[in-house]
Amino acid sequence: MADPGKMEEGLAHEEGAPDQERKDKRDGKVEKEEDGAADRIGNDKEERVATTHVEQQNLEEQPLVKQKTKRIATLDAFRGLTVVLMILVDDAGGAYPRIDHSPWNGCTLADFVMPFFLFIVGVAIALALKKVPKIKDAIKKISLRTLKLLFWGVLLQGGYSHAPADLAYGVDMKQIRWCGILQRIALVYFIVALIETLTRKRRPTVLEPGHLSIFTAYRWQWIGGFVAFVIYMITTYSLYVPHWSFVVDNDDEATRYTVKCGMRGHLGPACNAVGYVDREVWGINHLYSSPVWQRLKACTLSSPGSGPFRENAPSWCRAPFEPEGLLSSILAILSGTMGIHYGHVLIHFKGHFERLKQWVSMALGLLIVAIILHFTDAIPINKQLYSFSYVCFTAAAAGIVFSAFYVLIDVWGFRTPFLFLEWIGMNAMLVYVLGAQGILAAFVNGWYYESSNNTLVYWIQKHVFINVWHSERLGTLLYVIFAEIAFYGVLSGILHKLGIYWKL
Structure with a gap:
């Protein structure tokens, strides 16, 4: 069987009969030594043809790249930085x-945490799934990991645990929060990893020359990210958001508040489509009850910190909002897609300079797009809405930090x-x-x-x-x-x- 490493570099040749035997066949030097020799030769030929067919099938089932590489310490360091x-x-x-977290538009240190998680999850998918040769095994692994993340997400952020201040535990199922950090990671991981697995046979064996060949080789991953982008943008800017109301329990009395909307394409706290989708899908009682918009100047005099509401604060200041909701999590798939691209570069480009050129150029391009969208007020950077400019800005930051870690740790050896x-x-x-x-x-x-x-x-x-x-x-x-x-x-x-x- 051909050496997989040579095959990926375009250096392998199809295996068949040994060289000398092929030469003997061409020269007519294969002689019959006894009766029935012709039958044995015919059987040998059939066995070689069958063996070659099996080897070709095995090669087709191989991942795009099958080679041993040393562990990249940057991955663990970047993941550790995100947790810190x-x-x-x-x-x-x-x-x-x-x-x-920024109360609404803008980006603070806390706003980098979620996209950094999704970015490194994407990088890890590219490296981990290439080691699973069978698609069936890969899908099983993806499904089990997704279920584990969902379980821990609901348990830790659904309201059952009141750690660390409150020693009580338990949650009213009428108030349980279905969304959260691990749930979003689970969704992004499942979609991105599934696309990576199911499109394995559609990729070319060897990348074509050119800076954009890495994008065309993994076009299906980018198509998946583009579909998520289209769904988010169309829903955000075209969905009609009607008036809505909610109830706040204060001691022994309940107060109902009404938020007047009746509009489309609104990107403010009160009437955006992101919140409307979550209220319709999950129910308003299952959303996060203390959104960061409560620290806005319109809501409290203590802004940007937390504090009592203003007397004339808008009604939506007291409303729940899900920062890890359904629609925003759909666009978060794009963060994972950008991360898996960095993983693909890591696999295919073996030189430090080539890797860094791919990574840094993409990061700078995303940064320029984010700055233009934000400062022209076309699409402000907003973590709560998980806006497209926010995706670009945080992916650019992740790419720059990842590249810097790579230079310091894996290139210069400052480990x-x-x-x-x-x-x-x-x-x-x-x-x-x-x-x-x-x-x-x-x-x-x-x-x-x-x-x-x-x-x-x-x-x-x-x-x-x-x-x-x-x-x-x-x-x-x-x-x-x-x-x-x-x-x-x-x-x-x-x-x-x-x-x-x-x-x-």
Whole structure:
């Protein structure tokens, strides 16, 4: 059977009879040595033809690239950076609202977390699925991983867990939240990975020369992303949004508020199609009850931080909104598509310069598109709506950061300073569950003295950080960095030494 590596480079030749035997056949030098020799020769020929046919079938079932490559440390480091950013903005965002999610238009540090997750999921899909030769096995793997993400998403963000502050647990099924971070990752992973698997046989064996050949070779992935883009854009700008109402429970009384809309193509908080789709599909009681738009100046005097509502605040300030909703998750598929493109470049281009040229040029192009769309007010950058300019801007940022990590870690070999990010990236799911979702902190808080506020976690945060630095903001930031992020870095390092990994 031909060497797969040579085959991919266009250097392999079809195998048949040995060279000398083919030469003997051409020269007429194959002689009969005994009776029945002709039959044996005929049988041998049939066996060789059958063997060649089987080998050709096996080659057709091979992935586009089948070769051993060393592990790219940048992948784990980038994944670890994303988890670290999530912990930082979740636990220190209250003290520093500027790094918390943008209340509406614009982009802050927290707004990079979700698209960074989807980007690295896309990169990982390209590398992982090429190692699964059978389509049936790949689909099974994709389905099981999707179900696992959905299960953990609903369990951790559906309202069942009240960690880390509240030691109670349980959720009213009338109020359960169906959407969330892991649910969005599951959807994007399922669609992008399924396209990657089902189009395997439609790709050329060898890339044609040219800068755009990588795009044409994986045209079906980009067609999938384009379909998601079309569905999002048509729905966002053409769907009619009627008036809608909601109920807010205040102690023993319930107040009903009405939001007047009756329009199409609105990109503000009140009457956008993204929120309307979620209200119709999931029901308004199953949406996120504390959206970040509550920190807008129109809603509170404490903007950009959280605070009491203005007396004349619009009614929609109190309404629920799902930041990981259905329509916005459809466009999020495009973030995964851009990530898988970077993975394809990593597979096909072996030179550092060629990889970086592909990555950086695409990132700069996306950045230019995002800036033009945002500053002309055509499509503002908006995480809550997951706008197209937001997809382009965050994908560009992810591409630039990924390229920088690649140069520092895999090209120049500065791996030691980023080891803790690698370790966290190798156990991203574990750190997400224990840290970002506060499960470990809730467990520690369960061992309290006299009062549930008198726990080791609160004592360390107050006496070791806040009181020492005489600043709640600075103390909170240092606590997050040293008592949370550093702790999970050490824990992940220990698990790495033990060979234990639990990724997203």
